[in-house]
Amino acid sequence: MPEERSSPALEQLEARRQAAQRAINGTMSDAERNRLGQFSTPPGLATDILEACRKELDPATPIRFLDPGGGTGVFFRALIEAFGSDRIHSAVSYEVAPEIANAARKLWSRCGLQVRCEDFTRADPAGDHAGRHNLIVCNPPYSRHHHLGRETKTRLRRRVRELTGLQVSGLAGLYVYFMLLAHEWLEDGGIAVWLIPSEALDVNYGAALREYLSSHVCLLRLHRFSATDVQFDDALVSSCVILFKKAHPAPGHVVAFTSGGALGEPESARGVTVADLRERRKWGPLLKAAGAGEVRPSAPAELAVGDLFEVRRGIVTGANDFFVLERRQAAELGLPRALVRPVLPSPRHVQTEVIRADKKLWPLVEPSLALLDCDLPRGQIERDHPELDAYLRVGERRRINERYLLSRRDPWYRQEVRAPAPLLCTYMARRGSKAPTFRFIRNHSSAIALNVYLMMYPKRAVQVLDARRPGLLDRLHDALRSLSDDLLVSAGREYGGGLHKLEPAELCRLPVHLNEEDARELMAAEQPVLPGLSRLTSDSA
Numbered sequence: 091m092p093e094e095r096s097s098p099a100l101e102q103l104e105a106r107r108q109a110a111q112r113a114i115n116g117t118m119s120d121a122e123r124n125r126l127g128q129f130s131t132p133p134g135l136a137t138d139i140l141e142a143c144r145k146e147l148d149p150a151t152p153i154r155f156l157d158p159g160g161g162t163g164v165f166f167r168a169l170i171e172a173f174g175s176d177r178i179h180s181a182v183s184y185e186v187a188p189e190i191a192n193a194a195r196k197l198w199s200r201c202g203l204q205v206r207c208e209d210f211t212r213a214d215p216a217g218d219h220a221g222r223h224n225l226i227v228c229n230p231p232y233s234r235h236h237h238l239g240r241e242t243k244t245r246l247r248r249r250v251r252e253l254t255g256l257q258v259s260g261l262a263g264l265y266v267y268f269m270l271l272a273h274e275w276l277e278d279g280g281i282a283v284w285l286i287p288s289e290a291l292d293v294n295y296g297a298a299l300r301e302y303l304s305s306h307v308c309l310l311r312l313h314r315f316s317a318t319d320v321q322f323d324d325a326l327v328s329s330c331v332i333l334f335k336k337a338h339p340a341p342g343h344v345v346a347f348t349s350g351g352a353l354g355e356p357e358s359a360r361g362v363t364v365a366d367l368r369e370r371r372k373w374g375p376l377l378k379a380a381g382a383g384e385v386r387p388s389a390p391a392e393l394a395v396g397d398l399f400e401v402r403r404g405i406v407t408g409a410n411d412f413f414v415l416e417r418r419q420a421a422e423l424g425l426p427r428a429l430v431r432p433v434l435p436s437p438r439h440v441q442t443e444v445i446r447a448d449k450k451l452w453p454l455v456e457p458s459l460a461l462l463d464c465d466l467p468r469g470q471i472e473r474d475h476p477e478l479d480a481y482l483r484v485g486e487r488r489r490i491n492e493r494y495l496l497s498r499r500d501p502w503y504r505q506e507v508r509a510p511a512p513l514l515c516t517y518m519a520r521r522g523s524k525a526p527t528f529r530f531i532r533n534h535s536s537a538i539a540l541n542v543y544l545m546m547y548p549k550r551a552v553q554v555l556d557a558r559r560p561g562l563l564d565r566l567h568d569a570l571r572s573l574s575d576d577l578l579v580s581a582g583r584e585y586g587g588g589l590h591k592l593e594p595a596e597l598c599r600l601p602v603h604l605n606e607e608d609a610r611e612l613m614a615a616e617q618p619v620l621p622g623l624s625r626l627t628s629d630s631a
Contacts, residue, residue, distance in 0.1 A: 103197055104133065104167050110193040111162045117189075131229045131285060136164045138353040139283055140172035142333060143225060146281050146310065152179035156223040158210040158272055159230045160185045163194040166203050169227070178202060182223070184210040211246060211267055215275045222277035229285040230268035235261045235295075236494065246271075256302060259295035266290070266299050273306070276336045282307075288314045288330040291373040292583040294595075303332065304367040308339040311346040313353055314377045328585050339364045349377040375580050396598030398566065399546040403517065403594060404539035405506040408495035412485050413462045413505070414540070417452070420460040424477030432537035433461040437516045440531065443571065447535035454535075461538070465504040508538045511545035512563050513570070518542065518591045521579060527590050528578045530570040532563070544594055555611050562608060569602050 111130050147153070153173055157165050160183025169178065181203045185191040191207035199205065206213070215222070235243070246267040247258050254270055265286050276282055290296035291314070303309045314330040331353055343364045350357030362376055370376070395401065407413040415423070420430050432452045434440065439455065446454045464471070464478070472479045482503055485491060491502040514531040521527045531543075539545055548556065548563065556562040581600055582592035 100167065100170060103201075107162050107164065107167060107193075107197050108133070110197070111164075114162070114190055114193065129229075129232060130161055131164045133164055133167070135285070135353070136168040137171060139227060139285065139331060140165065140168040142311070142331075142353060143227065143281055143283055144172045146333070146335070147225065151224065153177055153181075153225050154179050154223045154277075155181040156226045156272075156275055157183040158226070158228045158268055158275070160194055160203075160205065161190055161229070163198045163203060163205075165227045165229075166194075166198055166201075169225075170201065175201065180204075180223075182206065184208060184213060186210070211249075211264075211271055222280070223275055224277050224280040226272055226276050226280070226282040228268065228272070228283075230265040232287060233264040235263055238264060250298070254302060254306060256298040256306075258298045261295040262298070263287075263295075266296065269299060270302060273302075273336070278336055280336050281333070282336070283331060283333045285329055285331055288328040288374070289583060289585065291330065291377075300367070300373060303334060304339075304364055307334045308337040308343065309334045309345045309364065309367070311348065312373070312377075313348045313356060314350075314374075316350045316357075347376050372583075374583060393602050393604060394598060395546075395570070395600045395602055398549055398552050398602060399513070399598075400549060401515075401594040401597050402508070402545050402547070404541040404543040404545055405508050406495065406541050407461070407505060408493055408499070409485070409490045410540065412488070412490050413503075415460050415462070417458040417460045420462070423481055425460075425462060425481065426475050426478060429462065429464040429466075429475070429478065430460040431463050432535060433459050434514075434533075434537045434539045434543065435459050436540075436542055437519070437529065437531075442531075443529065443567075444532045445535050445537070451536035453533070453537045461505065462503065463505045465501065468501060508545065509547070510536045510538055511547055513546035513548075513567060514539055515544040515546060515570075515592065515597055516542065517544050518589060520588045521575075521590060526575050526578070528575075528582075528592055530567060532567045544592065544597055546597075555608070559608070559611060565605075565608065566602065569604065570600075572603070573600060 115130075153169070155166070155169055155178060160166070163183065166181055166183060169181065183194065183203060184206050185194060186207070186209045188207055191205050194203070195205040238246075243260055247260070250256055250258050250267060250270045253274055256270065258266060258270070265284075269284055269286070272282065290299050291312075309332070311333045312330060315328065344361040345364060345367065346359060347362050348356035348359045358377075360376070367373065414433060415425075415430075417430075417432075434445070434453060435455060435457055439457065442455075448454060452458060462481075466475075468479075468482075471482065485503070490496060496502040510533065512533055514533055516529045516531075519527050519529075552562065552566075577600070578592065579590055581596045582590050583596075584590055
């Protein structure tokens with residue numbers, strides 16, 4: 091391996107690599123890159139990651155390097171820079187795209203990198219003549235689960251279960267499988283570093299990964315970049331770096347949790363025991379800035395949202411541009427009034443926290459939108475509703491019925507069944523300096539909501555008490571609006587560019603403070619008795 095670290099020759103190769111990467115990016119559409127999850131690691135970040143690796147490895151240890159998603163070789167360049175070529179005993183990368191693999195081979199083969207143009211998830215470590223590796227570094231594909239076929243998911247989930255005993259959710263992205271399958275490629279005591287979406291710290295489909303990191307290996311460090319400091323110019327995703335050793339963690343082992351700033355100069359740091367990690371459903375709150383709110387178990391005198399409400403996402407139409415029309419437009423097209431219903435516009439158009447309604451219970455908001463909601467057989471539509479039939483034919487000419495979700499509905503123009511919800515919560519937002527990130531909205535109309543809202547349906551006891559003591563839902567609305575923004579943000583999850591989301595289960599765990607009179611009345615309401623009310627009543631007594 092003739093190249094020396096920081097040499098002019100290495101800098102020239104890196105310039106050629108970046109040019110090749112730009113050329114490859116220019117040949118792929120954004121949609122194609124999103125499907126394949128191909129987003130190249132920034133060179134500076136690759137340098138920081140390999141420098142962190144260098145500090146963890148014995149200086150006398152020869153490096154046997156593996157990159158399961160090698161791309162054009164950005165980590166191999168950083169490897170030479172960090173360790174020097176003389177110390178690299180072997181280096182292997184996998185890349186499934188032929189044009190990218192060929193580019194990497196032309197650049198780095200004379201430096202000792204073996205580029206294998208194949209799918210890493212199908213490769214056999216026993217057939218790798220380089221043997222096990224003591225350093226694995228990878229930015230795996232960010233392909234979402236819906237880009238993986240059913241057979242691929244079945245194969246990957248089975249292989250992970252055989253290897254680790256872990257059960258991976260069918261909603262997991264490809265990067266989860268890359269990390270777990272790489273376990274058998276890493277030798278005992280070896281170091282692995284992964285650059286993955288920070289969503290894995292909190293989402294339900296990241297549970298297997300969190301169990302792996304807290305029980306199967308010795309997690310050394312976890313660093314999450316600021317949500318506003320997106321590492322990839324071409325992917326709006328908040329990222330984290332995970333560094334671990336293939337070893338069982340010692341009792342009392344403490345993991346370094348850092349966040350913000352650069353990997354080498356984080357803005358904040360704290361130690362977290364592995365035992366604590368194993369007890370937590372979500373790890374993201376451990377990386378909040380000092381003083382930020384965190385959802386904790388409810389105190390004895392508190393109820394959770396889930397005690398009072400069923401929470402569901404708003405509907406997914408599969409084609410808002412076709413099914414959601416302005417009310418005036420729906421009338422002009424002659425769509426039957428019985429087959430359209432009011433639907434709320436995006437939260438940015440709803441400026442009030444209370445939605446009033448007209449005499450027909452359409453919301454008094456602008457724009458006034460209608461949702462085409464029909465499950466009639468097509469033959470009946472052709473016979474009884476020719477204007478609707480003509481509109482559906484327009485959709486079919488646009489091939490809307492072939493879209494992923496709609497192709498699985500029968501008929502394709504049928505909507506999910508939802509009743510109007512008297513309370514709504516916005517599902518996603520960017521955090522601002524003044525306005526609350528998540529908003530609770532009282533809905534007096536018959537409008538349903540799209541999936542930019544969470545719909546909150548009162549449980550039986552709440553319905554009974556609201557009939558006895560009118561105004562309960564308004565008081566609950568006020569109680570929810572009083573929750574701090576820090577508490578709401580910490581309950582949800584954070585994405586690139588400062589985007590926050592709050593899932594139904596996360597909202598259900600939030601506390602609600604009721605006055606004692608409402609609490610006593612709820613206890614006396616019809617069954618089922620709400621969880622936690624017995625605690626509250628006994629404490630009040």
